Amino acid sequence: MAFFRFVSFALAVFFLSQSLALADDLKLPPPKTEGGVGIFEALKKRSSVAGGDFSPAELSNEELSTILWAASGLNRGEQGWTVPMAMGRPPYCKIYVAAKDGVWLYDWANHALKEVSKDNVKALVGSQAFVRRASHILIIVSDPLGLSTFSDPATQDEFAFVLTGAMTQNVYLAATGLNLGARYIHDMRIPEIVSSLKLGPGEKPICLMLVGK
Numbered sequence: 778m779a780f781f782r783f784v785s786f787a788l789a790v791f792f793l794s795q796s797l798a799l800a801d802d803l804k805l806p807p808p809k810t811e812g813g814v815g816i817f818e819a820l821k822k823r824s825s826v827a828g829g830d831f832s833p834a835e836l837s838n839e840e841l842s843t844i845l846w847a848a849s850g851l852n853r854g855e856q857g858w859t860v861p862m863a864m865g866r867p868p869y870c871k872i873y874v875a876a877k878d879g880v881w882l883y884d885w886a887n888h889a890l891k892e893v894s895k896d897n898v899k900a901l902v903g904s905q906a907f908v909r910r911a912s913h914i915l916i917i918v919s920d921p922l923g924l925s926t927f928s929d930p931a932t933q934d935e936f937a938f939v940l941t942g943a944m945t946q947n948v949y950l951a952a953t954g955l956n957l958g959a960r961y962i963h964d965m966r967i968p969e970i971v972s973s974l975k976l977g978p979g980e981k982p983i984c985l986m987l988v989g990k
C-alpha cells in the first residue's frame with residue numbers, strides 16, 4: 778500500500794513539474810516567411826497607427842510569431858538574423874512582450890517565449906493612456922552582457938540604438954504585411970518597466986513598440 782502511495786505521489790510531482798515547465802515556455806508557431814505584400818508596397822504603406830485607433834482584437838500566435846521573427850529572428854541557420862548586428866554578434870537587445878495574460882521574453886534561438894510573469898502590465902509601461910489598448914507591447918531593452926563585447930559605453934549605446942531602429946522598422950514592415958497596426962513609443966515609465974520586467978543592473982529600456990489590430 779505504501780508503495781502505491783509513493784508511486785502516486787511521484788507521478789503527481791512529475792506531472793505537476795511538467796505542467797509548470799510548459800507554463801513557463803511557449804514555443805511559437807513558425808513565422809510567415811512567404812506571401813503577403815511585397816517589400817516596396819510595405820514601404821509605401823508603412824505608418825504609425827494613430828494612438829487611439831487600436832481595436833480590442835488580439836494578435837494570433839501566428840501573427841505574434843511573425844512580428845517577433847521580423848524583429849530579431851534567425852533567418853540563416855544559427856548565426857544570421859533579420860536585423861544586422863555589429864560584428865555579427867548575437868542580438869544585444871532583448872525583446873519583452875507584454876500581453877493581457879502576462880509578460881514574456883523572446884528567446885530568438887528557440888523562437889519561443891519565456892514567461893516573466895503572469896501580470897497584465899500593459900497599463901503600467903507607457904505614459905500615454907492609449908498604450909494599453911494595443912494587443913501586444915514589445916519592450917526593447919539593452920542587454921549589458923551582449924553589449925560588453927564592445928569597448929566603451931558610447932559605442933554600446935550607439936549599437937543598441939541602431940539595433941533598436943532596425944528591429945522596430947522591421948516590426949513596422951511586418952505589421953504592414955500582416956495588415957496590423959504598429960507605433961513606436963519613446964514616452965515610457967522606466968521605473969515601472971524595470972520592476973515589472975524584473976530587469977537586472979544595466980538593462981535599459983529603450984522603447985515600446987505597440988502592435989495591434
Ligand SMILES: Cc1cc2nc3c(=O)[nH]c(=O)nc-3n(C[C@H](O)[C@H](O)[C@H](O)COP(=O)(O)O)c2cc1C
Nearest residue numbers: 823824825826827828905960961962963964965984
Ligand atoms: C524616436 C521616436 C519616438 C517616438 N515617440 C513616440 C511617443 O512617445 N509617443 C507617440 O505617440 N508616438 C511616438 N513616436 C511615433 C511618431 O510620433 C510617429 O512615427 C510620427 O508621428 C510619424 O508618423 P508615421 O510613423 O506614421 O510616419 C515616436 C517615433 C519615433 C521614431
